[in-house]
Amino acid sequence: xxxxxxxxxxxxxxxxxxxxxxxxxxxxxxxxxxxxxxxxxxxxxxxxxxxxxxxxxxxxxxxxxxxxxxxxxxxxxxxxxxxxxxxxxxxxxxxxxxxxxxxxxxxxxxxxxxxxxxxxxxxxxxxxxxxxxxxxxxxxxxxxxxxxxxxxxxxxxxxxxxxxxxxxxxxxxxxxxxxxxxxxxxxxxxxxxxxxxxxxxxxxxxxxxxxxxxxxxxxxxxxxxxxxxxxxxxxxxxxxxxxxxxxxxxxxxxxxxxxxxxxxxxxxxxxxxxxxxxxx
Amino acid sequence: xxxxxxxxxxxxxxxxxxxxxxxxxxxxxxxxxxxxxxxxxxxxxxxxxxxxxxxxxxxxxxxxxxxxxxxxxxxxxxxxxxxxxxxxxxxxxxxxxxxxxxxxxxxxxxxx
Numbered sequence: 001x002x003x004x005x006x007x008x009x010x011x012x013x014x015x016x017x018x019x020x021x022x023x024x025x026x027x028x029x030x031x032x033x034x035x036x037x038x039x040x041x042x043x044x045x046x047x048x049x050x051x052x053x054x055x056x057x058x059x060x061x062x063x064x065x066x067x068x069x070x071x072x073x074x075x076x077x078x079x080x081x082x083x084x085x086x087x088x089x090x091x092x093x094x095x096x097x098x099x100x101x102x103x104x105x106x107x108x109x110x111x112x113x114x115x116x117x118x119x120x121x122x123x124x125x126x127x128x129x130x131x132x133x134x135x136x137x138x139x140x141x142x143x144x145x146x147x148x149x150x151x152x153x154x155x156x157x158x159x160x161x162x163x164x165x166x167x168x169x170x171x172x173x174x175x176x177x178x179x180x181x182x183x184x185x186x187x188x189x190x191x192x193x194x195x196x197x198x199x200x201x202x203x204x205x206x207x208x209x210x211x212x213x214x215x216x217x218x219x220x221x222x223x224x225x226x227x228x229x230x231x232x233x234x235x236x237x238x239x240x241x242x243x244x245x246x247x248x249x250x251x252x253x254x255x256x257x258x259x260x261x262x263x264x265x266x267x268x269x270x271x272x273x274x275x276x277x278x279x280x
Numbered sequence: 281x282x283x284x285x286x287x288x289x290x291x292x293x294x295x296x297x298x299x300x301x302x303x304x305x306x307x308x309x310x311x312x313x314x315x316x317x318x319x320x321x322x323x324x325x326x327x328x329x330x331x332x333x334x335x336x337x338x339x340x341x342x343x344x345x346x347x348x349x350x351x352x353x354x355x356x357x358x359x360x361x362x363x364x365x366x367x368x369x370x371x372x373x374x375x376x377x378x379x380x381x382x383x384x385x386x387x388x389x390x391x392x
Binding site for chain 2: 200201270
């Protein structure tokens with residue numbers, strides 16, 4: 001049977017991808033961010049996931065407003081990255097696992113989550129940057145992937161409560177896969193930031209710290225927020241917190257924290273990193 | 281939306297309808313060919329996407345607050361801004377009326 005080895009949540013800021021491309025990881029601006037990933041690499045070496053379900057939000061590479069799914073899942077054996085318009089190097093294609101994806105689709109649909117299935121799906125920086133942070137080596141990402149995209153562009157967005165339930169259903173779906181497969185769940189984005197409007201540059205350390213504590217102890221507390229409340233507390237793009245909630249909820253009620261980091265600022269964003277495992 | 285959040289425009293159905301043509305044009309800038317085409321003849325490119333007067337003027341002025349008021353979504357607008365090598369700090373500085381260095385210092389101060 002498949003088994004979830006744990007969950008990683010990390011910011012996916014495009015500037016991180018640019019810094020990786022330029023080899024700036026050890027520069028003073030970047031060191032407090034990249035330095036925190038050593039512990040993640042050590043943990044990955046220990047738990048050795050074979051597949052990653054990546055919960056992220058597309059920023060207008062794959063999806064446009066003509067047809068915008070609230071939740072979409074990749075169901076292919078390969079996913080491609082492409083030009084997003086502002087200069088990040090395009091990453092080599094990612095391996096998918098169509099059989100695993102279709103199992104997840106079957107299970108999630110039976111659990112009343114009606115996702116849009118994608119046999120072709122371009123994956124943007126919110127998918128590629130976190131995978132590069134986890135597996136920084138040259139060449140192809142070493143694990144098979146399943147992209148799960150959550151709409152955070154056009155309101156109404158799915159509520160945090162709905163995202164928590166999706167995560168729980170995703171956890172059940174993974175656990176019911178009959179193949180032996182070690183699965184990492186990855187939630188990307190956040191934490192507080194706002195790119196648009198007169199409030200651009202908004203960051204809320206207090207709220208972020210509360211969120212990171214609640215991720216361990218009480219994710220239901222986060223699910224009680226409304227989207228407008230999260231926008232107010234975490235900024236317009238801080239709503240990416242919902243990706244973290246999906247990933248967290250895929251684990252059981254009791255988790256152990258392996259590692260975390262919080263650093264302000266990276267670009268316009270409060271960067272957050274967490275590694276959690278199911279508690280014994 | 282139940283409440284107004286200062287300095288924040290929620291990109292909802294009203295904005296998405298208002299800004300559809302503008303966002304569709306900006307979405308097209310994922311393609312290098314389209315970016316080159318825009319830079320070659322901005323007027324013709326905007327006409328092709330049927331931008332209204334407010335969007336066309338805001339595009340001409342490279343003004344992000346005006347583009348948002350016209351229904352632009354920041355993720356699509358970033359592709360437009362990227363053509364002029366504007367980073368999110370440049371965009372933030374423009375929207376808050378700060379010099380870029382001051383905007384960056386404001387962000388750095390939040391880490392202290």
